[in-house]
Amino acid sequence: MADTSAQKETTTTAEPGPAVPVSGNIEVDTSYENDSTYGDELSSYSASLTSSVLDYRHENGRRYHKYRDGSYMLPNDETENDRLDMLHEMVLLLLHKKLYLAPIGKPQRVIDLATGTGIWAIDFADEHPQAEVIGCDLSPIQPTLVPPNVKFLVDDIESDWAYENDPFDFIHARFLTFSIKDYGKLVKECYRSLKPGGWVEFQDWDAYPLSEDGSVNGTAIQRYYEEVYGTFEQAGYELRPGVKLEQWLKDAGFVNIHVEKFIIPYGVWPKDKHLKKVGAWTQAATEANGFEGIALAALTRHKNWTKEEVMILSSQARADGRRRDVHMMFHFYVAYGQRPEK
Template sequence: MAAPFSNRQTTSTTTNHAPANVEVDASYENDESYGDQLSWYSASLTSSALDYRIENGRRYHRFRDGSYLLPNDERESDRLDMIHELFLVLLHRKLYLAPIKNPRRVIDLATGTGIWAIDFADQHPEAEVIGCDLSPIQPTSVPPNLKFLVDDIESEWTYGRDPFDYIHARFLAVSIKNYGKLVKQCYKSLRPGGWAEFQDWDGYPLSEDGSLDGTALQRYFNEVYGAFAEAGVEVRPGPKLEQWLKDAGFVNIHVEKFVVPFGVWPKDPHLKELGAWNQAQAEASGFEGLALAALTRYKQWKTEEVIVLASQARADGRRRDIHSLFHFYVVYGQRPEN
């Protein structure tokens, strides 16, 4: 039997927001009076957005224990809210880019602290909004049109029997084992004409000038993501999203690629602000939080060894001569009307 829509021409457009080269702020590297910009940015920026397993001094989810390797404690919640602000800066205060109109039923996958879902519910009081996550860490005081569910989005959906108008998934890297299957589940759970939007990383950093090569910061990501590979989870979904949406049957696929620096080394003010947020969230607890469970459970590292690696990576992240950055993708597509 032929696959559904097998004769359909899938349309796809790509917008690349990644400049050919990110110019370094020369005064940051050369002027000692420049000071510690990260401290200044952290102080000014973070002021605006800020039955468990206990392991290595951190708290982890118990439901579907072990399927997600990052903590769910207060330190991690603060970090996730900082990342929310990073994404708002990246997208110029937009919560989404898909061309949705009058959505009636919406779900936010892996909602975390629920901050995106709360903002969306406030902006769309006419919509029924669901936030779904493994951990019940969301606030209880929320808009009346929003509810939170504790569930594993990689299991069969029971909340998708009534189709959604819009499905949102942001930062699922390092948490999903079969991302392509999840995209197909989203397709099945959309009404005809509905949209799904995925915002995610290519998790490995790079440097355009080679300054990252051979550093402790580079070793950190190689070691940590090697452990995530042992766990079987996807660490760089961003570049693969377009193909996953095509394979699932989506049409009108749109891809936008962004640069997110690490640190305040770029000259461009917008990129500098993004870099400040990115470094601030990593220093808040990201280095340890990302590495602890993955390396101790799958690579048999000692806790002290992980702390040393994270400390070395943090020190490299503050070096003025290392100009690392990440690529971030926003990819959305539509289920065909018919």
């Protein structure tokens, strides 16, 4: 089998919520202007909105977001949050403790899209105390004790943005696989919401596994990915964004585009010590109920599988993933680009 220690390829080519279009005048409720109960009414609306965001969906023993219900099919419970934090550590190891690769300098205003547990935004804020850092996600699952230059918003990044008048120096997004249906549109929204000279960076997968020696072929783990990922793709989600990021950045108008492709092994089968550690983190994160978490909603909602059927397939995939003769790996991409100065 080829030496994976050198398998990194580089190519260089140098809510607030949806905006509401207004076609006419919006009638004003003039009764509130002299109404002493306006403060109570405002509090009531705020409480109602907060309640709707926190009214999570519970299904098959897992918890899911309720805001924009169904638009994201992975859980948001503690088990899933632990998995995301483990993947964060895996990527830090892969990138030798770097949170990003773009040459961003000292940004003043930064946003982390689909921030999840907020761990990247918090780490970035610690490294860049001069920056205002926003993390947005469908679920308010982030901690409350955070650096003073961090804040978190509940937002749907697939809706129209409203940041053009308050743009960013740096936009970061990681692990949007399973989340986005129109990735190209999202990249264009990033372009519109950056300051001239600002940078965007995406860190994402080609989520389908491969093996150089064909050892994944015919295994339960191959069947798992075909069943689960096929369901996501039929529902319209982008599962191979990594290979398309460079073209999307070009199409949006970015310059100074840079793409790096990394090998992420699953398990400790590589001889290379660095890749062995990366593979150990990947396997640990996936076995932390990752198989079930990714599959449950997709297969039970879209393919009428029972929970028990999903658990059996996940258990079989986990078992094959532990086999020493199965040498599974993934491609992971880091792509960044700059909005032109002029």
